[in-house]
Every structure is written in C-alpha cells, then in structure tokens.
Amino acid sequence: MVSPRSILKAFAAIAQEEGVGAHVRRSIGTMKQRNFPPFLMLDHFTVQAPAGFPDHPHYGFSTVTYVLEGMVAHEDFTGSTGVLRPGDLQFMTAGKGIVHAEIPVRTEDNKPCVGMQLWVDLPQELKNCDPLYRDLKREEIPIAKPNDKVTVKVIAGEAYGVKSVQNLAKVAVDYYDYEVAPGGSFIQEFPKSYNVFLYIMQGGLEVNGTKMAQYSAVFFDRDGDAVTAKVPESQKGSSRFVVIGGQPLDQPVVQHGPFVATSREKIYETFMNYQSGQNGFEKARGWSSKIREGITEKDVKAQEGEQRDEL
Numbered sequence: 001m002v003s004p005r006s007i008l009k010a011f012a013a014i015a016q017e018e019g020v021g022a023h024v025r026r027s028i029g030t031m032k033q034r035n036f037p038p039f040l041m042l043d044h045f046t047v048q049a050p051a052g053f054p055d056h057p058h059y060g061f062s063t064v065t066y067v068l069e070g071m072v073a074h075e076d077f078t079g080s081t082g083v084l085r086p087g088d089l090q091f092m093t094a095g096k097g098i099v100h101a102e103i104p105v106r107t108e109d110n111k112p113c114v115g116m117q118l119w120v121d122l123p124q125e126l127k128n129c130d131p132l133y134r135d136l137k138r139e140e141i142p143i144a145k146p147n148d149k150v151t152v153k154v155i156a157g158e159a160y161g162v163k164s165v166q167n168l169a170k171v172a173v174d175y176y177d178y179e180v181a182p183g184g185s186f187i188q189e190f191p192k193s194y195n196v197f198l199y200i201m202q203g204g205l206e207v208n209g210t211k212m213a214q215y216s217a218v219f220f221d222r223d224g225d226a227v228t229a230k231v232p233e234s235q236k237g238s239s240r241f242v243v244i245g246g247q248p249l250d251q252p253v254v255q256h257g258p259f260v261a262t263s264r265e266k267i268y269e270t271f272m273n274y275q276s277g278q279n280g281f282e283k284a285r286g287w288s289s290k291i292r293e294g295i296t297e298k299d300v301k302a303q304e305g306e307q308r309d310e311l
C-alpha cells in the first residue's frame with residue numbers, strides 16, 4: 001500500500017501583467033512561497049509577439065520550459081537555436097553562465113503562446129558546470145492511460161509503469177502532465193525524500209476533501225510516498241495539471257534575478273563576470289541574438305529548410 005502525502009500549503013496563483021500581450025501566474029517564487037527546494041520558480045505564462053524575453057543571462061540553476069500553445073523560439077550565445085511547438089520542452093542547465101533569448105513566434109493568427117517555466121536550483125558542486133541543454137519533442141514523451149478517465153504524459157519519471165526518456169538534465173526532477181476527466185482520480189508515486197507539488201492549469205481538483213480551484217499550486221508534506229487527488233464528478237470538462245517533484249538541496253539560496261548562488265559574495269562575483277564577460281560569460285561580449293526583434297513562422301520554416309539542406 002502506498003501512503004498519501006498530506007497538504008502543506010495551497011493557494012491560487014494571481015496573474016501579473018508583464019507589459020502588453022504578456023502575463024504570468026507565478027506560484028513558486030512569490031511572497032507566498034519564496035521557493036520549495038530545489039524549485040525556485042514556476043511561471044504559467046501567456047505571451048504574445050511582439051512581447052517576449054529578449055537577451056538575458058542566467059547563472060547557477062536549470063530551467064524546464066514546457067510549451068502548451070503557440071511556438072517559442074530560442075537562441076543562446078553558444079549559437080544554439082531552436083523552436084518549441086505545443087507539447088515540446090526544453091531542459092537548460094545554465095551552470096556557470098548563459099545568455100539567451102526566448103521569443104514567441106508570430107504566427108498568421110498571432111495567437112498568444114502559453115506555457116510553463118520551472119526554475120530548478122543546482123547543487124553547489126554543479127553551479128559552475130558548462131551550460132547544457134536539450135529539447136524534448138512531444139513525440140518523445142510516453143503516455144500512460146491507466147483507465148478511460150486518466151491520461152498522463154510522462155515527461156520525466158515513471159507513472160503507471162511507463163518510464164520517461166532518461167538523463168534529460170544534470171539534475172533529475174520528476175515531471176508529469178495529467179489530464180483527468182470528471183469522476184476520475186490519480187495516484188502518483190515519488191521517492192520519499194522528494195519535495196512534491198502540483199499546479200492546476202485547467203479545471204479543479206479535490207485533494208483529501210479540500211477543493212482546489214484552477215491556477216492553484218498545492219505543496220505536499222514529505223509524510224508519504226505518493227500524491228493523490230480526484231476530479232469532482234460534477235465538473236464540466238476535464239482537469240489538467242502538472243505534478244512535479246525533486247530532491248531538496250541542503251544549501252542556502254541567494255537569488256538576484258536570474259543569478260542563483262549560495263552566498264552574496266558569489267552573486268556579486270557573477271554580476272562582475274557578466275559585466276566584464278569572463279568566467280563563463282566570455283561569449284556574452286558583443287553578442288546579441290538574431291531573434292530579439294521578433295521572429296515569424298515564415299522565418300522558422302526558412303531556417304528549418306536550410307538545416308535540412310545542410311544534412
């Protein structure tokens with residue numbers, strides 16, 4: 001028998017406007033929940049061209065970006081480029097430093113791009129590793145269907161006997177995207193030592209008799225080996241939510257925007273490294289992305305055509 005974890009805390013994420021065509025529902029990384037080690041931030045974002053996240057640095061942590069609707073182009077100072085389409089993810093370890101741009105692709109209908117971005121802290125001994133990233137395409141993600149009410153995309157980890165692609169990032173986190181129909185329930189196991197939370201993108205959930213509304217983040221205690229919840233029978237459509245877990249780190253978190261270290265001195269040093277283009281930020285000198293002013297679906301198709309011709 002698996003024992004369910006109890007709720008530590010739950011609240012609904014409030015939308016913050018981030019300029020024209022962009023808003024973010026941040027759950028982790030707010031006054032309500034500064035962090036939840038190893039997790040530093042979770043944003044449920046909606047962004048529409050010409051808004052976007054042009055050239056900016058990162059240090060000392062990893063990001064997991066999951067695109068739900070629309071397309072996001074990315075480009076970093078090592079010369080890597082790519083496009084994430086609905087259902088695709090990118091795992092990026094910033095390590096000792098990276099500068100990159102993430103820009104929504106302007107499509108014919110200019111629909112906004114919607115997704116989730118998770119920030120995961122790196123253990124002190126990996127903070128100065130070389131930057132690393134990989135994309136995970138929708139087709140690579142196995143799906144478990146334990147019954148006719150439950151579908152889970154096994155992005156990272158194992159659900160109902162279905163295992164994900166392995167070694168996605170330097171530091172493993174478990175990541176599941178669940179869709180559960182009214183009257184359905186799920187149970188997801190995690191290692192006992194992991195911190196686990198879920199975030200509801202659509203619909204509601206009932207966790208141990210407590211109703212959780214859309215956009216709620218639910219944080220669990222480490223008092224069991226699984227999390228479980230159900231979707232009320234009376235609800236109109238299905239619910240969709242991500243369930244995420246990771247090994248907590250026993251180290252201080254000192255964060256200054258996109259730089260995350262374990263001491264103030266190291267933050268100061270990283271800031272100087274970025275300013276002067278050294279110790280990991282050499283390639284930042286004089287670099288600017290091609291996509292920072294925007295990118296259209298036509299540009300993407302042309303680029304992909306060129307890449308095919310080179311093969």
Ligand SMILES: *[C@@H]1O[C@H](CO)[C@@H](O)[C@H](O)[C@H]1NC(C)=O
Nearest residue numbers: 003004005006007208209224
């Ligand atoms: C469920 O809630 C009850 C109180 O309503 C509490 O006594 C019990 O510990 C909870 N169980 C879990 C696993 O959260």
